[in-house]
Amino acid sequence: MNKLYVIGIGPGEYEQMTLKAIHAMEKSEVIIGYTVYVDLVKEHFPGKEFLTTPMKKEVDRCVMAFEEAKKGKVVSMICSGDAGVYGMSGLMYEVGVNYPEVELEIIPGVTAATGGAAVLGAPLIHDFCLISLSDLLTPWEKIEARLLAAAEADFVVCLYNPSSRKRSDYLQKACDLMMQYKSPETVCGIVSYIGRDGEHYEVMDLKTLRDTKVDMFTTVWVGNSQTKEINGKMVTPRGYRNV
Amino acid sequence: MNKLYVIGIGPGEYEQMTLKAIHAMEKSEVIIGYTVYVDLVKEHFPGKEFLTTPMKKEVDRCVMAFEEAKKGKVVSMICSGDAGVYGMSGLMYEVGVNYPEVELEIIPGVTAATGGAAVLGAPLIHDFCLISLSDLLTPWEKIEARLLAAAEADFVVCLYNPSSRKRSDYLQKACDLMMQYKSPETVCGIVSYIGRDGEHYEVMDLKTLRDTKVDMFTTVWVGNSQTKEINGKMVTPRGYRNV
Incomplete structure (x- = not known):
């Protein structure tokens, strides 16, 4: 063969x-x-x-x-x-x-979810979802339903394709949807040019992310209710109990 | 430093x-x-x-x-x-x-989600969730809510820690929950010993997965509504439209 x-x-x-x-x-x-x-x-x-x-x-x-x-x-x-x-x-x-x-x-x-996570600190760690905001091949209603489901069930969410020229307000829309269930203070992070020249990351809260412009070389992480900032890094604990 | x-x-x-x-x-x-x-x-x-x-x-x-x-x-x-x-x-x-x-x-x-996916074919491709069935550090109610949310929003789901001696029926419970929204015919796959001696995979439907015994060295993938079997491999298309 x-x-x-x-x-x-x-x-x-x-x-x-x-x-x-x-x-x-x-x-x-x-x-x-x-x-x-x-x-x-x-x-x-x-x-x-x-x-x-x-x-x-x-x-x-x-x-x-x-x-x-x-x-x-x-x-x-x-x-x-x-x-x-x-x-x-x-x-x-x-x-x-x-x-x-x-x-x-x-x-x-x-993949960018874990490659960028390593740059941000440890944002994933526990249960998480990957959602692409590109509606080229997926109806936007389906993307909305997934954002809401992921937010309601307290998943960490990693957003691929958060923006493009034609979809410049999609990240804002996605944040507004998730804020129906996630606190505006939820710890979030963005990484641009993961593993390439110009690699750059920022940790911020969800309401700040909502008003942040990102480009198509950026990946976005939205924490769960336990995610915190430790020394400028985004860190999700491995569970909801301490043992 | x-x-x-x-x-x-x-x-x-x-x-x-x-x-x-x-x-x-x-x-x-x-x-x-x-x-x-x-x-x-x-x-x-x-x-x-x-x-x-x-x-x-x-x-x-x-x-x-x-x-x-x-x-x-x-x-x-x-x-x-x-x-x-x-x-x-x-x-x-x-x-x-x-x-x-x-x-x-x-x-x-x-990670196992993508390492095992490569063995199964292309089960992830589109939006997916990782959910651990271990309730050592996470209350089972939280895990249940995530399984239901992921199933309702038609995510591909990858299950980590699907079984252990103390939790031998957790995969069955998880499949029953997801079948509230996913068809029993949903294409699923399991991979054991990913990238190690004894690596083994199987593609099956969700109702068969429900009655399959897996061990702690197994990772499980549950497809979305579009996932299909192609020549014995588990394949999810990249969207809901053909362009």
């Missing part, structure tokens, strides 16, 4: 890749991805053939990867973070039904 | 560690962790001093790490998966208030 790796490269810096991801890319003849991520890894894998497709051409990118693998080449499809978290591995299985001769191997990576 | 690394070593195998984690452990003089995880990494870091404490002695383990760092040694505290997901990094910040001379650096790793 022809082998096709689907690889999560982590936040971006080479050091945050797993050995397994590095070895798979070293074994590959062709490395395919979104332009930005290919540019991040290129220098570390000399002599490879790099192919890219722009944003919103994800299906084309998958077909490209399977076509290269079908020719008998060892191929890696790379994603930022983890390929299974708002990444390409699902679509690869869907497109893959047309390529029974190609075997997929998914190689996990550090 | 004395440096103390808190490291997520990933699922267990050396290949799934990040370069950053490996380099921090190589720089360390002392490596501290729960016995099982220290045994997993020991052979790869010869010449280090290894210290362990048993389960439920987490506070002692943290104090031990800070005391070693206070002496001026470079110390790594290791956790399986990611140190910030049901791991030690939160407690380290809490204990750390007594050790202002020690600086923590958290190094993220591949």
Whole structure:
């Protein structure tokens, strides 16, 4: 069977890749991805053939990867973070039904939720939800219902895609919804450019987050009722009892 | 400032560690962790001093790490998966208030949710929740409320600590609760010994999961309304619309 790796490269810096991801890319003849991520890894894998497709051409990118693998080449499809978290591995299985001769191997990576959490301190620790605020493929009503459910059940919430040019007020809307159940004093945090040049974090409360402008390179964490600030870091305890 | 690394070593195998984690452990003089995880990494870091404490002695383990760092040694505290997901990094910040001379650096790793997802196929992909079924530090009523909220809002749910000797029927209870909102046909998966000898996965529906016995080395995924089985793998699409 022809082998096709689907690889999560982590936040971006080479050091945050797993050995397994590095070895798979070293074994590959062709490395395919979104332009930005290919540019991040290129220098570390000399002599490879790099192919890219722009944003919103994800299906084309998958077909490209399977076509290269079908020719008998060892191929890696790379994603930022983890390929299974708002990444390409699902679509690869869907497109893959047309390529029974190609075997997929998914190689996990550090996703923004945990990569950024390490920068902020320890915001997750306990039960948490990941919610993307992008309504490109998901109706906004569904996103609203999830924000409310997560807030009511006192989950820590990590928001992916909190903003874009077309959706500049979505984070504000999301905070307003969560404040129906979460205190405006809830400890929150944002991290931009996780693991890349310009990495930056801030810890603030939920009502301040509501009025904070973030860009598409920012990930957002909203604490649970127990989350606190310790020496400028965002920290969630491991439970509701002390033992 | 004395440096103390808190490291997520990933699922267990050396290949799934990040370069950053490996380099921090190589720089360390002392490596501290729960016995099982220290045994997993020991052979790869010869010449280090290894210290362990048993389960439920987490506070002692943290104090031990800070005391070693206070002496001026470079110390790594290791956790399986990611140190910030049901791991030690939160407690380290809490204990750390007594050790202002020690600086923590958290190094993220591949957590079971994404590590096991890669084995199952692509079960997460879209919005998901992590819920631990352990009621040692969290009242069961809180866990119930989260299971119901997550099911009602159609999240993919990943269950950590689905079972133990004392809680052998908790997974069954959790499935019954989620079936108030999720179809009994919902595609689910389990993975045991992720990234270790004996790794094993199964894809099944929610009503079958309800009657499946799992052990403490198993992680469980419950799909959303769109999750499907493709060639024996568990795959969640990236949204609710095709574009």
